[in-house]
Amino acid sequence: MPQKDHSSKIQIGWTTVTYRSVLLLILAGVGLVGAATYVAFPDFSKKITGKAWDNTIGRLANVGQPRPASGNQTANFTLIDGTVKVKKANSNTWINADYQTPLEKGDVIQTSSEGLAKVVFPDGTSYNVKQDSLIVIEENSANDQQTDVKVNLTSGTVDLSTGTYTQGSKSQVVVAGATATFAKDTSALVRNDPKADEHQIMVKRGEGEVVRGAENVKLTEYEQVSFKADSPKMTKEKQIAPPTLISPANMLPIFVIDPKDPVQFSWSPVSQAVSYHLRVSRNPYFSSTVIDKKIGKSDEQISGLGEGAFYWEVQSEDINGQASIESEKNRFTVIRKGPDNIPIALELAPLVQRGHVIEIKGKTESTARVMVNGQEVPFVATDGTFQYFTPPLPNGENLITITAQNSRGGVKTLQKKVVIQ
Numbered sequence: 235m236p237q238k239d240h241s242s243k244i245q246i247g248w249t250t251v252t253y254r255s256v257l258l259l260i261l262a263g264v265g266l267v268g269a270a271t272y273v274a275f276p277d278f279s280k281k282i283t284g285k286a287w288d289n290t291i292g293r294l295a296n297v298g299q300p301r302p303a304s305g306n307q308t309a310n311f312t313l314i315d316g317t318v319k320v321k322k323a324n325s326n327t328w329i330n331a332d333y334q335t336p337l338e339k340g341d342v343i344q345t346s347s348e349g350l351a352k353v354v355f356p357d358g359t360s361y362n363v364k365q366d367s368l369i370v371i372e373e374n375s376a377n378d379q380q381t382d383v384k385v386n387l388t389s390g391t392v393d394l395s396t397g398t399y400t401q402g403s404k405s406q407v408v409v410a411g412a413t414a415t416f417a418k419d420t421s422a423l424v425r426n427d428p429k430a431d432e433h434q435i436m437v438k439r440g441e442g443e444v445v446r447g448a449e450n451v452k453l454t455e456y457e458q459v460s461f462k463a464d465s466p467k468m469t470k471e472k473q474i475a476p477p478t479l480i481s482p483a484n485m486l487p488i489f490v491i492d493p494k495d496p497v498q499f500s501w502s503p504v505s506q507a508v509s510y511h512l513r514v515s516r517n518p519y520f521s522s523t524v525i526d527k528k529i530g531k532s533d534e535q536i537s538g539l540g541e542g543a544f545y546w547e548v549q550s551e552d553i554n555g556q557a558s559i560e561s562e563k564n565r566f567t568v569i570r571k572g573p574d575n576i577p578i579a580l581e582l583a584p585l586v587q588r589g590h591v592i593e594i595k596g597k598t599e600s601t602a603r604v605m606v607n608g609q610e611v612p613f614v615a616t617d618g619t620f621q622y623f624t625p626p627l628p629n630g631e632n633l634i635t636i637t638a639q640n641s642r643g644g645v646k647t648l649q650k651k652v653v654i655q
Contacts, residue, residue, distance in 0.1 A: 306375050308336040312360070312590060312626045313352035315518060319344045333626055337371060344368045345390070348519050352628070357381035358397020359405045360628065365519055366390050372408065384408065387426045395421040396440070409433050410463065412446035423559055434460045436473060436559065444468065474550050476558040477501040477510065477532065482546070482566035485607045487637050489571035489645055493540045497568065500533035501561070507550035511557065514539070514546045518563060543567045543608045567608040572643020578602060579618070580638040580646040590626035590654055595619070598638040598646075605637045627654050 311318075311333050318331035323340025337343070337353060343363060345351055351363040355374060363369060367390025375382050380402040385392070387409045396405045396416050407414045409426045410433040416422055420440025426433050435444055436458035444451045444459050451459050451468055456475050459468040480500045482488055488497055499512065512534060514525035524544070525536055528551070545565050550558040579598055586593040598604060600618045604611040611622045624634065632654060637647045 306339055307356045307381075308338050309353050309355045309371065309374060310337065310626075311335060311351060312354050312628050313350065313362075314625075315351070316349035316365075317346035318349045318351045318363075319346075337374075339371055339374050341371050342368065343371075348517070348521060350518060354628065355381075355383045355397075355405075357383055357399045357403060357405065358629070359383050359399075360395050360397075361385065362393040364391040364393065367392065373406075380404075387424055389426050389428055391423070391425045393421075393423050407435070409435065410461075412444055412459075412461070412468070414442055414444045417441040431462045432460070433462070434458055438559075474506050474552050474556060474558045475504055476550055476561040477504050477507070477548050479546070479548065479561055479564045482564060484562075484564040484566075485633060485635050486564075486566050487605070487608070487635060487647055488566055488568045490568060491571060493568060493570055494538045496535040496537040497539055497566075498533065498535055499546065501548050503532040504550040504558070506552045507558075508553050509551045511549040511551060512546070513548075514544055516542070516544060518545050518565070520545070520547070539568055541568050541570055565608055567605065567637075569605075569637065569639060569645060570643060571645045576640075576642050576644035578638055578640045578644035578646045580636070580648060582636065582648055582650070585634070585650055585652060587652065587654075588623075590628075592624045592627065592632075592634060592652055594622045594624070594634070594636065596636065599640050602638045602640045605639075607635055627652070629654050 311331055314331050314333065319328040320331050320335055320337070321328050321342040323338060328344070331343070331351060343351060343353065345363050345365055345367045347366050349365055353361045353363065356376065361369070368388040369392060370386040370388060372386050373382050373384035379400055381399055382404050384406040385408070387407055392407070394407070396418055399405070399418050405416050407424050409424055412433065412435070414422070414424065414435045417440050420442060421438045422442055423436045423438060424434070435442070435453070437453040437455060439455060442453040444453065446461065446468055449467060451470055453459065456473045457470060458473050459470050461468040478501060480502060481498060501510070508530070510529050510532065512525060512527055512529055513520060513523050514536065515523045524539065543565060545563050547560045547563045549560055581597045583595040594606060597618045598614065598620070600614060600616050602614060602618070604614055604620050606622050606624065611620050614620045630653065632652050634650045634652060635647060637645065639645045
């Protein structure tokens, strides 16, 4: 008996739906819901969208963060003081350094005799470029895991600190044919004087390794190698450490009844030191000093400084007269203060962070002076309100000191801590 064919009675139909179509339908639905929500609850909608926009802007403002990305990267200035020039890799023209100037592989940075700069790389390594220095960025790149930063110190001095980068990353300085490689969380001082044929590399904290030809020298805390161009080998020496400055603390205002009143200076004693060299200057370059003296103890009172901003540093000296490197430089401001019963108003609005810059708004007397970390606010309005933007601040915790002073000698100071990440 012949079998019947039932296949002709079965019909199968389908419609092709692409992922793109599904996505468009979802987006359309979200759009309709959003539009309806906006019409029904306009204030709520604006608040939500405003927060999303602010978060986006906040992410864009986080420059200089140690976040590896593939390929070449840019570094940024976080401090420019005095005359600092930049020559881009693709140009023969020197331009004035600016906080918005991106620093890339092949760029050259030059400081004058009264110029200082701080450069921060994406891996967290920072370079304090001292006066009369010339550096070339030879490498600044990253892959998904490691970063590679290399700087050639053609002349001058750099004081550097490496970041907490991942294993396999490199931070290097080339000086007169020698290459120094520094471990993470290391600080070092590198000097190159081609005219005097003097080249020095010192580790202040952490570890480093210097390779010159076939020679390889490892360095730890306050160990230094030095050499001349024709030296067959590098000389390794243990250096005496500088003291840690205690008072006046950095950015601290000092209030005095009479500007001739003494100011107390103190620093930590160093075990090998028999004397200390104290210097106080009106400028951060120490091109001229108001105090320059050797002291046999770890504190001293200095009278007659007068009002205004000052910088100070101390070196240790051992029994052989060998001096340490300079300590960190602290900045302080001497301010005349009237009797304690003279009132002055000073109110601050919440600080606003804009990337590495902090916006400060407040209110005081209309005729008062206002200083932020020793820098005078250029304008106080007739109603006493003022606004000030700090220079770009480095990563980590920063102390901001705001001081108001009126003509009667009334003084009020407020301090705020901010953390830049």
